[in-house]
Amino acid sequence: MLYFDNLSPDTSDAYLADGITEEIASRLADIRRLQVKQASREGVRRLRETAPDYRIAAGRALGVRYLVEGSLRRAGSRVRVVVRLINGTNGFRTWGETYDRAAQDLLVLEDDIARQVARAVAGRLSPAEAAAIAPGPSRNPEAHEHYLRGNFYLFQRTAPALRRAIDEYEAAARIDPGFGDALGRIGYAYSLCLDLNLCRDLPHDSLLARGLAVTDRALRRDSASADAWLARGALLQDADPRRYTGVEQALERALALAPRNAEAWHRYGLFLRSVGRDSAATTAYHQALDIEPLRTIELNGLGATAFWAHQFEAAARWLDSALAVDPGLPNAYYLRARLRMLLGDTAGARADAEAYLRLTGNRLIEVINARIAAARGDAAEARRALDQLRRDAQSDWEAHVVILVALHEYADALAILEGVQPGLELWAILRDPELDSLRSDPRFQRLVSRTDNHCGGLAVSRSDRPPVRLMYALMWSGGKDSCLALARARRQGLAVETLVNFYDAATGRVRFHATRRELIAAQAFALGLRLIQEATQPDTYEVVFRRTLTQLATSGCRGV
Incomplete structure (x- = not known):
């Protein structure tokens, strides 16, 4: 269509x-x-x-x-x-x-x-x-037209548009009191206000309370409203950022009721990524793309998932794809700016940050400015940007930590992290590649252990939830033994994020099995895993093998 x-x-x-x-x-x-x-x-x-x-x-x-x-x-x-x-x-x-x-x-x-x-x-x-x-969802023509107007504004995801969407949905619900989906979408509009830091004239708690109240009304009117369950899942993630109580159940209920709802798959992908289930998140984003191909928020979501998993080449490809489809997608510019800083491309990072500022007016650009200043040794300019963010209500403590790490002020950065209550929100942030400089510090390792232990008793099972600290790689030749090794690693709770494959440079096939390298790449794609694939010759194998292990170690891999 x-x-x-x-x-x-x-x-x-x-x-x-x-x-x-x-x-x-x-x-x-x-x-x-x-x-x-x-x-x-x-x-x-x-x-x-x-x-x-x-x-x-x-x-x-x-x-x-x-x-x-x-x-x-x-x-x-x-x-x-x-x-x-x-x-x-x-x-x-x-x-x-x-x-x-x-x-x-x-x-x-x-x-x-x-x-x-x-x-x-x-x-x-x-x-x-x-x-x-x-x-x-409603057979009342007037209510239906208000509902269509609300959908149009909801898609725009700006503060004025979300307010108009809420007004239109409320009008639809007044005209047709049994219209549960209209009430559900009011709740979802409130959740977007919270997620995107919009509607700042209302306090966070007020937005959350309004959203949950209208979602409860929707479910009382129609317990089979997928929109209401979707809104409830999104709002519960804001209501309980430490444990996400009830989030997964609500989102899965929404998907059971509406399996062709791309927005529900998108929200499910966000949740899965936030609890570290990166492969499952990737699958959810692809499900949304299967329903709505070229949907840019899914391309951005795949880029974000790869970024948090330290798969920087894949992250760059997904973010480039998102911006090729929609050059006005703000979050893709911001995330690509962060990625480019990690890769040492300060000019590209600055250009992306400026594009983000033009589109949103959000002063989070100061994070990039501070990191650029720190990279060139201008500590005073970096601290000025940090002070600006501290005065800005739009910023949060995570941005402050990233700048302090760029300034090599690790003790102050760790002090902020140690002051945050352990929970899934902190657990997700500790995976941030921008904090890699802290990973060898005993204080950071204790913080990871404390947070990991706190999360261990939550609804997200340990077998699904990779360790915060580091990821694992698996030697992969494409046969049944490789598959068995992957299955056993996952049962033991090891977060296998990368497959490593060496093939013969002359034939393009894996030695012993003679598996074509293209088939190995297809297997990795189907599994949703990063692939490191290297061509070798008998006299270069050991050199390439050692280089690959070094590459994995520097990217935060715990073991192979």
């Missing part, structure tokens, strides 16, 4: 074109023999700007046989929708229809379009399939 174009004279009707697209996609996804993918707004816009025939490019990028595109034009009380079914291989139209309806008939219009598109793609529908094209 490609987002429909808004051809209305009033540009504010963009919400209607987007909303109808999403509702039709949701209905089509209820037919099991159809695999429906919702193209991201940013991805399609980028393809239109760069590809000579964006339809063929979109078909290739999305991996689909057919594309559904169209347009919407509202004039007074009438809505005119043009829908086209496009062959994704050659870009030719295979079916099309024009609908001219009263604006209050949107719900019926969405159902009709979904059924006709399904028949054009799949042929005759069985009675069960026809019945599976479910109605929307």
